[in-house]
Amino acid sequence: MTDRIREFLRNRREDGPCVVVDLDVVRSNYAAFARALPDTRVFYAVKANPDPAILSALAELGSCFDCASVNEILMALAAGATPDRISFGNTIKKERDVARAFELGVRLFAVDCEAEVEKIARVAAGAKVFCRILCDGAGAEWPLSRKFGCVPEMAVDVLEHAHRLGLEAYGVSFHVGSQQKNVEAWDSALASASQIFRECMERGFSLSLVNLGGGFPAKYLQDVPAAEAYGEAIFRALSRHFGNAIPQTIIEPGRGMVGAAGLIEAEVVLISKKAADDDMRWVYLDIGKFGGLAETMEEAIRYPLVTPHDGDAMEPCVLAGPTCDSADVMYEKTPVMLPVSLAIGDKVLIEATGAYTTTYSAVAFNGFEPLRSYVI
Amino acid sequence: MTDRIREFLRNRREDGPCVVVDLDVVRSNYAAFARALPDTRVFYAVKANPDPAILSALAELGSCFDCASVNEILMALAAGATPDRISFGNTIKKERDVARAFELGVRLFAVDCEAEVEKIARVAAGAKVFCRILCDGAGAEWPLSRKFGCVPEMAVDVLEHAHRLGLEAYGVSFHVGSQQKNVEAWDSALASASQIFRECMERGFSLSLVNLGGGFPAKYLQDVPAAEAYGEAIFRALSRHFGNAIPQTIIEPGRGMVGAAGLIEAEVVLISKKAADDDMRWVYLDIGKFGGLAETMEEAIRYPLVTPHDGDAMEPCVLAGPTCDSADVMYEKTPVMLPVSLAIGDKVLIEATGAYTTTYSAVAFNGFEPLRSYVI
Numbered sequence: 104m105t106d107r108i109r110e111f112l113r114n115r116r117e118d119g120p121c122v123v124v125d126l127d128v129v130r131s132n133y134a135a136f137a138r139a140l141p142d143t144r145v146f147y148a149v150k151a152n153p154d155p156a157i158l159s160a161l162a163e164l165g166s167c168f169d170c171a172s173v174n175e176i177l178m179a180l181a182a183g184a185t186p187d188r189i190s191f192g193n194t195i196k197k198e199r200d201v202a203r204a205f206e207l208g209v210r211l212f213a214v215d216c217e218a219e220v221e222k223i224a225r226v227a228a229g230a231k232v233f234c235r236i237l238c239d240g241a242g243a244e245w246p247l248s249r250k251f252g253c254v255p256e257m258a259v260d261v262l263e264h265a266h267r268l269g270l271e272a273y274g275v276s277f278h279v280g281s282q283q284k285n286v287e288a289w290d291s292a293l294a295s296a297s298q299i300f301r302e303c304m305e306r307g308f309s310l311s312l313v314n315l316g317g318g319f320p321a322k323y324l325q326d327v328p329a330a331e332a333y334g335e336a337i338f339r340a341l342s343r344h345f346g347n348a349i350p351q352t353i354i355e356p357g358r359g360m361v362g363a364a365g366l367i368e369a370e371v372v373l374i375s376k377k378a379a380d381d382d383m384r385w386v387y388l389d390i391g392k393f394g395g396l397a398e399t400m401e402e403a404i405r406y407p408l409v410t411p412h413d414g415d416a417m418e419p420c421v422l423a424g425p426t427c428d429s430a431d432v433m434y435e436k437t438p439v440m441l442p443v444s445l446a447i448g449d450k451v452l453i454e455a456t457g458a459y460t461t462t463y464s465a466v467a468f469n470g471f472e473p474l475r476s477y478v479i
Numbered sequence: 480m481t482d483r484i485r486e487f488l489r490n491r492r493e494d495g496p497c498v499v500v501d502l503d504v505v506r507s508n509y510a511a512f513a514r515a516l517p518d519t520r521v522f523y524a525v526k527a528n529p530d531p532a533i534l535s536a537l538a539e540l541g542s543c544f545d546c547a548s549v550n551e552i553l554m555a556l557a558a559g560a561t562p563d564r565i566s567f568g569n570t571i572k573k574e575r576d577v578a579r580a581f582e583l584g585v586r587l588f589a590v591d592c593e594a595e596v597e598k599i600a601r602v603a604a605g606a607k608v609f610c611r612i613l614c615d616g617a618g619a620e621w622p623l624s625r626k627f628g629c630v631p632e633m634a635v636d637v638l639e640h641a642h643r644l645g646l647e648a649y650g651v652s653f654h655v656g657s658q659q660k661n662v663e664a665w666d667s668a669l670a671s672a673s674q675i676f677r678e679c680m681e682r683g684f685s686l687s688l689v690n691l692g693g694g695f696p697a698k699y700l701q702d703v704p705a706a707e708a709y710g711e712a713i714f715r716a717l718s719r720h721f722g723n724a725i726p727q728t729i730i731e732p733g734r735g736m737v738g739a740a741g742l743i744e745a746e747v748v749l750i751s752k753k754a755a756d757d758d759m760r761w762v763y764l765d766i767g768k769f770g771g772l773a774e775t776m777e778e779a780i781r782y783p784l785v786t787p788h789d790g791d792a793m794e795p796c797v798l799a800g801p802t803c804d805s806a807d808v809m810y811e812k813t814p815v816m817l818p819v820s821l822a823i824g825d826k827v828l829i830e831a832t833g834a835y836t837t838t839y840s841a842v843a844f845n846g847f848e849p850l851r852s853y854v855i
Contacts, residue, residue: 171802172846194749248805425569427627461842
């Protein structure tokens with residue numbers, strides 16, 4: 104909670120939940136990344152929060168942009184980024200979307216298999232491609248599935264395929280898992296990357312780039328290491344595995360850039376028990392899993408909650424959303440502690456919700472409006 | 480797949496995934512419910528698919544509407560339903576939304592605790608309330624959480640509270656679990672309901688209504704019982720527990736009304752393996768968990784898939800969506816069987832997706848448009 108957000112909420116008159124993002128925090132997060140990794144280019148992961156004001160502020164600071172779709176590329180361009188500052192970082196792209204991105208000037212594309220390389224070779228001659236490798240994600244709070252990337256051995260073949268088809272086999276990317284709190288998590292992936300660099304060299308072409316991905320955490324309930332700690336650990340790992348030949352590097356922070364910059368103001372709609380002698384209260388907010396808090400899925404991300412009665416006696420509560428969907432329960436396996444004095448109509452602040460909330464929100468589920476967003 | 484949908488898709492020129500719903504199927508489903516339960520009023524669960532054309536068609540056939548929010552009430556009214564044909568069926572309502580619904584003429588409200596009764600008493604004097612009770616949901620493919628309802632003993636107190644506050648303590652509701660394939664599932668809940676009717680009578684007021692809820696299945700991969708079988712089993716259970724004093728009843732089909740009436744046309748964006756010697760292919764579509772297929776959450780609902788190569792040799796595949804979100808994997812624990820000859824660019828039909836797809840779709844996740852919908 105910043106003074107600017109507090110002031111904004113004090114004056115807000117509209118009804119319904121909203122997220123408010125403080126651009127000053129975004130700018131200071133950008134500066135922290137730039138300072139912590141001075142030789143690394145920052146590609147903001149647009150998907151975390153594509154609000155035009157955020158993109159413009161970052162573009163002005165010199166940020167590059169990691170885009171998941173043509174629409175995100177268009178938004179980054181509209182915010183003032185030149186195409187050379189844009190990466191089409193989704194490994195799953197329609198060929199016509201690759202073509203459109205290439206027309207728009209984008210030259211950097213993610214791949215993780217030969218079929219994707221072939222699409223790019225057909226419609227984006229000479230473009231740079233980096234191959235994403237699988238990474239175990241240990242230590243991450245939201246570990247990644249095997250959806251993206253291939254095993255390192257296959258990456259060499261994929262990159263060689265790109266090289267043979269006239270593309271620039273440009274580098275390797277990986278993702279150590281979202282909300283990664285272990286600063287050493289990059290080490291083993293960098294070991295794989297350096298091995299791929301060597302094997303490509305042996306096959307007669309050389310790579311230039313290691314895309315270190317995202318995974319940088321936002322502070323939720325527990326403290327997280329500062330950007331500096333990540334920067335130092337990553338630099339050590341780069342030196343360890345690449346020696347004097349440290350490649351170009353980029354990072355793709357999303358959550359780490361905007362997560363802690365925003366919060367959601369919600370309202371308590373109902374507090375009830377399921378039986379007269381029930382110990383557990385159910386607290387229902389006017390926002391839930393379908394209104395922007397999709398990352399509470401399997402209770403993965405636990406957001407800090409602030410109420411007007413903090414300091415009063417607390418008790419465990421189940422926290423649920425307002426829809427008629429029985430899956431719209433946020434925290435039940437591990438209930439949340441809330442004041443006994445919490446009442447219907449109270450406002451609850453859900454902190455660190457600047458990332459992965461606005462665009463995750465459902466269009467009109469149960470007739471509820473999508474999450475309103477203010478960037479101040 | 481109906482001839483009308485086939486014809487529509489043959490002529491469609493726009494790019495991107497879409498859902499197409501055939502109104503003839505919706506009408507015939509309505510007729511089947513009306514026939515199977517001739518003394519029961521049908522309240523279509525608007526949240527399943529609130530497309531104006533669906534609401535209008537059902538309004539014309541005489542359907543009533545179960546609404547989850549003021550917006551859904553406005554949509555039902557716009558479709559031609561009079562307020563007496565509308566139930567505000569969400570047990571979690573802001574007091575100002577209750578007031579707004581009451582102003583709009585709605586007189587029937589769901590509750591599951593005294594706090595909700597008090598809101599209604601304050602702003603909707605004389606309205607009818609029914610109390611939702613918990614139900615174990617055994618036999619349902621998407622069993623309900625404990626989010627809605629209270630234990631039957633508490634329901635008597637809640638209804639008595641309503642009666643004392645000048646509301647009409649009108650009845651009892653329950654939900655036997657979504658995609659409920661056991662036609663006998665209503666029996667034990669009806670036993671509880673009849674007990675509540677008796678206890679209320681002993682306390683000096685009488686109830687009129689049993690809201691039998693939804694849960695009626697759509698046909699996905701496996702056959703489901705016909706509406707008649709549900710009608711017969713429910714009638715037997717009503718007779719067993721209420722004898723000659725069978726109360727008014729309503730049902731709230733959503734999935735059972737529109738699920739099988741629609742299908743999604745998607746496109747294969749990428750097919751890949753994670754390693755050269757991997758057995759498992761990953762098939763990525765241009766729609767996933769965030770584009771409308773939220774009910775694949777925990778692989779709960781398994782939709783039938785139709786491809787242009789059905790009949791060729793099949794192999795198990797992981798099925799995933801197009802976003803940069805690692806959670807956007809639909810079927811992995813239990814892979815889907817797809818033709819070996821399936822290729823990038825092929826269209827895949829995802830059947831029985833008329834319910835809980837359009838409004839579940841994310842606003843703009845990863846820059847992708849929400850699911851386009853056509854009701855024909």
